Amino acid sequence: MQFRLEKRREPSRLMTYVTPVAAVVLTMLVGAVIFSAIGYDGVGAVREIFLTPLTNAYKWQDLGVKAAPLIIIGVGLSIAYRANVWNIGAEGQYVIGGLAGTGIALLTYGMTGWWILPLMVLAGMLGGMAYASIPALLKTRLNVNEILTSLMLTYVSVQLIYYLIRAPWKDPMGMGFPQTRLFSEAARLPTIIPGTIVHLGVPIAVVVGLIAWFIMSRSVFGYRMRVVGAAPHAARYGGFSENKTIWLAMLVSGGLAGLAGVLEVAGPFQRMVPGFPTNYGFTAIIVAFLGRLNPLGVIVAGVVLAITFVGGEVAQTTIGLPNAATGIFQAMMLFFLLAGDILIKYRLRRVVPQAATAGTA
Amino acid sequence: MPYRLQLQGITKRFPGVLANDDVSFAVIPGEIHALLGENGAGKSTLVKMIYGIMQPDAGEILWDGVPVTVANPKAARRLGIGMVFQHFSLFEALTVLENIALGMDARIPGRELEARIRAVMLKYGLLLDPHRTVATLSVGERQRIEIVRALLLDPKLLIMDEPTSVLTPQEVEQLFEVLRKLAAQGCSILYISHKLHEIKALCDTATILRGGRLVDTCDPKAETSRSMAEKMIGAGLKDIVRGEGRVLGVPKLVVSRLRTKKSGHFDVPVDDVSFTVKAGEIFGIAGVAGNGQNALLDALSGEIRSDDKDAITIDGYGIGLLDTTGRRKRGLCAVPEERNGHAAVGDFTLSDNSILTARDRLGMVMLGLINSGAARTYTGKVIADFAVKALGPGSMAGSLSGGNLQKYIMGREILQKPSVLVVSQPTWGVDAGAAAAIHQALVDLAAAGSAIVVISQDLDELRALCDTLAVINMGRLSPARPVAEVTVEEIGLLMGGVHGAEAPDAIPA
Numbered sequence: 001m002q003f004r005l006e007k008r009r010e011p012s013r014l015m016t017y018v019t020p021v022a023a024v025v026l027t028m029l030v031g032a033v034i035f036s037a038i039g040y041d042g043v044g045a046v047r048e049i050f051l052t053p054l055t056n057a058y059k060w061q062d063l064g065v066k067a068a069p070l071i072i073i074g075v076g077l078s079i080a081y082r083a084n085v086w087n088i089g090a091e092g093q094y095v096i097g098g099l100a101g102t103g104i105a106l107l108t109y110g111m112t113g114w115w116i117l118p119l120m121v122l123a124g125m126l127g128g129m130a131y132a133s134i135p136a137l138l139k140t141r142l143n144v145n146e147i148l149t150s151l152m153l154t155y156v157s158v159q160l161i162y163y164l165i166r167a168p169w170k171d172p173m174g175m176g177f178p179q180t181r182l183f184s185e186a187a188r189l190p191t192i193i194p195g196t197i198v199h200l201g202v203p204i205a206v207v208v209g210l211i212a213w214f215i216m217s218r219s220v221f222g223y224r225m226r227v228v229g230a231a232p233h234a235a236r237y238g239g240f241s242e243n244k245t246i247w248l249a250m251l252v253s254g255g256l257a258g259l260a261g262v263l264e265v266a267g268p269f270q271r272m273v274p275g276f277p278t279n280y281g282f283t284a285i286i287v288a289f290l291g292r293l294n295p296l297g298v299i300v301a302g303v304v305l306a307i308t309f310v311g312g313e314v315a316q317t318t319i320g321l322p323n324a325a326t327g328i329f330q331a332m333m334l335f336f337l338l339a340g341d342i343l344i345k346y347r348l349r350r351v352v353p354q355a356a357t358a359g360t361a
Numbered sequence: 362m363p364y365r366l367q368l369q370g371i372t373k374r375f376p377g378v379l380a381n382d383d384v385s386f387a388v389i390p391g392e393i394h395a396l397l398g399e400n401g402a403g404k405s406t407l408v409k410m411i412y413g414i415m416q417p418d419a420g421e422i423l424w425d426g427v428p429v430t431v432a433n434p435k436a437a438r439r440l441g442i443g444m445v446f447q448h449f450s451l452f453e454a455l456t457v458l459e460n461i462a463l464g465m466d467a468r469i470p471g472r473e474l475e476a477r478i479r480a481v482m483l484k485y486g487l488l489l490d491p492h493r494t495v496a497t498l499s500v501g502e503r504q505r506i507e508i509v510r511a512l513l514l515d516p517k518l519l520i521m522d523e524p525t526s527v528l529t530p531q532e533v534e535q536l537f538e539v540l541r542k543l544a545a546q547g548c549s550i551l552y553i554s555h556k557l558h559e560i561k562a563l564c565d566t567a568t569i570l571r572g573g574r575l576v577d578t579c580d581p582k583a584e585t586s587r588s589m590a591e592k593m594i595g596a597g598l599k600d601i602v603r604g605e606g607r608v609l610g611v612p613k614l615v616v617s618r619l620r621t622k623k624s625g626h627f628d629v630p631v632d633d634v635s636f637t638v639k640a641g642e643i644f645g646i647a648g649v650a651g652n653g654q655n656a657l658l659d660a661l662s663g664e665i666r667s668d669d670k671d672a673i674t675i676d677g678y679g680i681g682l683l684d685t686t687g688r689r690k691r692g693l694c695a696v697p698e699e700r701n702g703h704a705a706v707g708d709f710t711l712s713d714n715s716i717l718t719a720r721d722r723l724g725m726v727m728l729g730l731i732n733s734g735a736a737r738t739y740t741g742k743v744i745a746d747f748a749v750k751a752l753g754p755g756s757m758a759g760s761l762s763g764g765n766l767q768k769y770i771m772g773r774e775i776l777q778k779p780s781v782l783v784v785s786q787p788t789w790g791v792d793a794g795a796a797a798a799i800h801q802a803l804v805d806l807a808a809a810g811s812a813i814v815v816i817s818q819d820l821d822e823l824r825a826l827c828d829t830l831a832v833i834n835m836g837r838l839s840p841a842r843p844v845a846e847v848t849v850e851e852i853g854l855l856m857g858g859v860h861g862a863e864a865p866d867a868i869p870a
Contacts, residue, residue: 006415009375010760011708219730223716231706236664237697238717239686 005346012344019340020290020297024050024304026340027332035325044319049311049329052318061196062310063303065268068205069094069260069280071302074287075212075295076256082216082293083225084232085249089135089150090257091281092157093128097258098265099161100127102180102272105187105265106169116186120262128258129251131157136250140243146250158277165272180272189267201263205302208256212295225249257281283309286334305330363426365390365549366411366518371420373406380406382573383420388518388566393540393550395560395581398570399593399764399792404553407570408520411551412444413437425517435466443511444520449503453496457489461510481512485539500650501532508539519543520551525559529649530820530853537563555593555792556821557586571595594794601800601825603808609828610640613812614693614781615674621656621665629653631660632836638781638812638829643803645827645844646816649856653836654785654816655698661783661814662695663688675781690721692780696770698789698816700763704770707759711751712740714758715773722777739776747772748798764791768799775802782806785816800826820849832856 028046036042053059073090080087100123108116134153138144171181189199216222228235228245265272287305291297312326364387373381381403388394398404409415411422413431421428424440431437451460462474478491487505495503504524511519525533540550540563552564560567560581567581569592577592615637621630631653638644648654659665667673667681680688701707705714715736720726725735740754747768751761758766771787788796803826807813817823823830824844831841832855839855
């Protein structure tokens with residue numbers, strides 16, 4: 001028996017929705033087998049990682065808090081990736097956004113006023129944009145691959161945190177710990193449900209997703225991103241310059257990563273610490289693809305990845321799974337998704353080979 | 362005589378389309394057999410099944426009287442079926458020999474392969490230096506590589522898919538000689554084309570397909586081009602109708618000393634091109650593919666911008682510095698040669714493809730938001746007016762056959778009523794019925810006062826359509842002449858230019 005891939009006349013809409021679900025299911029199955037094979041309770045690991053965060057109501061607030069930055073960054077990346085602009089450095093732009101917000105918070109330390117938080121948000125977004133404009137400039141002027149530059153700048157941004165919190169921004173009362181002082185009240189993101197840790201960033205993430213969906217599906221900007229990604233030659237013919245598109249894609253994805261950064265530092269952290277880079281920027285790449293580069297899909301995918309984060313922590317304590325297990329599950333998900341995507345444009349067909357050589361003699 | 366190839370009741374179904382419906386015909390040894398039909402008639406699907414790229418859903422393929430399943434192209438080659446595709450698969454930076462070696466199923470030492478290549482070339486009079494780099498070869502010479510590649514396997518059946526669409530008249534004649542020699546030695550040839558006079562000149566039998574069904578098998582020498590065309594489209598063929606006593610108006614599009622920079626390694630730039638097109642005039646630009654036509658189209662459409670404002674003017678207004686959007690707003694629309702990926706986005710719906718070029722001229726955008734209703738309405742009009750076979754504005758552009766996509770693209774630009782329209786290969790790979798409709802639409806647009814530039818490799822098309830003709834060769838344009846005053850031979854020699862050894866002194870100064 002032999003199978004062959006045959007091109008479909010039209011891409012399958014059904015498969016567009018089936019493959020992300022199938023990827024998650026396959027990840028659970030294969031993950032259970034792998035972890036059983038290396039001596040853990042594989043079925044238990046899958047249950048703890050994928051189901052416990054959903055069945056345990058106490059974990060829902062964690063889901064929201066983890067999903068928010070993933071969604072905000074994922075939405076930005078989904079827009080850039082639509083245009084085939086491969087910003088891999090959202091983690092760095094997220095860090096710079098967080099640092100820019102921290103800068104405002106420290107400058108306004110001890111002050112009060114409603115304007116402080118909006119100013120921090122603005123600074124965070126501008127910081128992310130500025131950081132994303134370095135790869136954009138290198139790409140449009142010197143044709144340097146943005147994948148490499150944006151990725152490498154991530155490591156630079158982390159070093160910048162270490163420098164700032166050890167020297168100029170170090171908490172004077174911190175007993176030598178490398179961290180900034182706790183932000184004053186006006187620079188902290190309020191929680192929206194009293195008694196929980198759910199902060200204002202959660203609804204902001206949903207709103208960002210909805211706005212982005214509207215813009216991508218209805219506006220000339222969204223059309224530009226889609227056409228440049230689908231057929232760059234046709235885009236030029238349609239009057240969309242490639243360089244301008246690269247700039248727009250980098251600025252939007254960088255700006256949103258910066259927004260996520262500032263919300264994160266003003267929300268859950270409330271100070272800048274060495275542990276601020278938590279790989280949200282990298283995980284959001286999986287979120288963007290799992291969400292089919294569609295902002296509405298990204299909202300769902302952000303929650304799915306948040307489940308694996310929360311579940312990974314659960315599994316660490318309950319069945320002693322190493323922290324790296326979360327990463328393995330997330331990577332498997334991306335792997336199965338990308339592999340399954342071939343079924344959108346192709347169908348699997350059985351061919352009968354036995355008569356293939358008939359008549360050659 | 363036993364049949365070399367026999368098809369019995371071949372049926373192939375795609376979702377929503379019956380590509381081949383109970384098709385049966387046979388090819389005898391040494392026969393040149395034409396396969397004729399409109400775009401979407403099912404010729405390509407049929408040939409793909411013979412060559413093993415696809416499998417039939419029903420029916421039988423008999424090879425020398427024995428039923429066979431052709432699982433893949435490799436199996437087809439083992440049976441003795443060779444195919445020369447319309448689009449060549451050659452590496453420009455490699456030599457002829459290297460290209461042929463790469464395409465062989467069996468690994469043959471270089472020296473032995475070269476000897477075999479030379480033997481085949483000698484046998485069929487295919488002149489080619491095995492050590493030349495492909496990039497330095499003309500399209501006709503490149504096609505010879507593909508033919509040699511197929512002949513090395515000693516085929517008993519050679520499939521040729523629209524082989525003459527890129528050749529000069531002289532090159533076509535040389536190709537025909539090779540094919541006749543092949544047939545005389547017993548090789549059958551399945552010849553796919555829509556150029557009816559070629560089929561009359563070359564083929565012994567013609568099988569005509571329409572809508573996936575076989576409508577007739579006839580002797581092309583006993584038919585007229587017109588009668589075959591009518592069988593193909595299933596209706597009477599319309600002639601181009603021109604208004605009586607047409608007078609050309611004032612100069613509308615003036616191009617002066619237009620140049621482009623050399624961009625790609627093997628790309629031919631436009632070199633000091635000047636011409637004038639009057640209102641109501643159809644200006645034809647002939648030439649062999651790869652002589653700067655693409656650069657010229659890009660330079661006119663605005664994809665390549667000039668640094669001289671007045672290198673291109675419309676009604677005296679310099680548009681040289683504007684991009685495509687700016688030029689469209691000034692009334693210049695363009696259709697590049699490559700449909701999928703350049704003139705249209707295959708993964709987008711037709712409606713979304715209308716937004717690509719018509720959004721500003723037809724008010725499909727308000728405050729940065731797209732009015733998708735307006736795009737759908739306009740696309741529906743294009744589909745209706747140009748008889749595009751598509752389910753509706755929501756169909757994916759990539760799901761249309763080449764000819765139907767071309768009708769849509771031409772309709773999309775023509776219905777915007779541009780004051781200047783520049784088109785490249787308006788009917789390339791399009792069947793006779795659709796070509797006639799496109800030609801009529803161009804003539805009507807010109808009659809309404811637009812200036813039209815047609816870049817084409819099809820001389821018959823240019824002579825039927827244009828008022829004025831010039832030839833592009835190595836990026837330079839010959840002086841323009843009224844179409845009635847030039848002969849096919851003259852144009853052929855100008856087209857041959859550098860590549861053809863026949864008349865090097867005919868290169869325009």
